[in-house]
Amino acid sequence: xxxxxxxxxxxxxxxxxxxxxxxxxxxxxxxxxxxxxxxxxxxxxxxxxxxxxxxxxxxxxxxxxxxxxxxxxxxxxxxxxxxxxxxxxxxxxxxxxxxxxxxxxxxxxxxxxxxxxxxxxxxxxxxxxxxxxxxxxxxxxxxxxxxxxxxxxxxxxxxxxxxxxxxxxxxxxxxx
Numbered sequence: 001x002x003x004x005x006x007x008x009x010x011x012x013x014x015x016x017x018x019x020x021x022x023x024x025x026x027x028x029x030x031x032x033x034x035x036x037x038x039x040x041x042x043x044x045x046x047x048x049x050x051x052x053x054x055x056x057x058x059x060x061x062x063x064x065x066x067x068x069x070x071x072x073x074x075x076x077x078x079x080x081x082x083x084x085x086x087x088x089x090x091x092x093x094x095x096x097x098x099x100x101x102x103x104x105x106x107x108x109x110x111x112x113x114x115x116x117x118x119x120x121x122x123x124x125x126x127x128x129x130x131x132x133x134x135x136x137x138x139x140x141x142x143x144x145x146x147x148x149x150x151x152x153x154x155x156x157x158x159x160x161x162x163x164x165x166x167x168x169x170x171x172x173x174x175x176x
Contacts, residue, residue, distance in 0.1 A: 025052045026165045029144065032067045033158040046083070049131070049139045049165040057083070064133055069148065069157040070121075078148055078157045080120035080141075084134030087116035092128040092140075101126040105142040105162065111171040123159060138166045140173060 032047050032054065039058075046063025048055040055063040068079045082088040090113040095101035105128050113130060120129050129141040140163065147158035166173055 024050070026167060027163060028052065029160065029162045030054070031158060031160040032065070033147075034067050034069050034156065047163075049133065049163065050137070050167060052165070064139075065120075065131065067157050067159050068119075069155040071155050076148055076155055076157075077122045078124075078146055078159060080123055080129070080131075080159070082119065082131070086132075086134070087118050088132045088134075089117045089120040090115070090130045090132075091117070091120065092130060094124065095126040095128070098126060101128060101142055104128050105140060108140050109173050111138045111166075111173075135169070137169050138171065138173075140164050 030047055032045060034044055036042055036044055037056070041058050043056045043058040044066055045054040045056055046066035047053070048061070048063045050064070055061075057063060057066060062083045064084070065080045065082060068081050070077045070079055080089065092108060093104060095104055108128065108130075111130055111132075113132075116132060120131075123129075123143050123146065125143055125145055127143045129143070131139045131141055133139070142162040144160040144162055145158075146160075147156065149156055164173055
């Protein structure tokens with residue numbers, strides 16, 4: 001009986017010790033919006049490229065980017081904001097259709113930016129952007145879809161985007 005107990009204990013220890021850690025993804029398609037939540041403080045969810053997930057704005061570190069609906073003018077415009085207190089966006093271009101945007105995104109292999117902008121202003125479908133994190137790592141972003149409307153009397157925005165993150169800080173994106 002003792003022998004069976006020890007064998008089961010060893011098997012249980014081996015099974016519990018065999019957890020596989022998946023590496024953090026460095027590309028994907030994700031969606032962010034401007035919905036405000038409240039616990040002890042107000043917050044929204046943005047996106048963290050280094051963590052490859054939606055992240056709330058209230059803890060440190062917060063997300064790399066958040067979505068903002070600018071209601072100053074009609075029609076409202078959508079913006080991506082950074083959380084690193086330095087100019088971090090560069091628009092590669094506006095493209096006529098999805099195929100042209102995908103091609104430009106896929107062919108973008110090197111970061112070469114003459115002038116960084118404080119925010120990604122007036123984002124729209126089929127745009128390609130480069131984002132620089134606070135630690136000088138880079139992401140390329142292709143805007144797939146946007147929603148910009150009023151819901152229950154509140155300006156609502158949503159943005160789906162394809163992204164590739166370069167975590168080592170080099171200015172070259174890996175090829176497919």
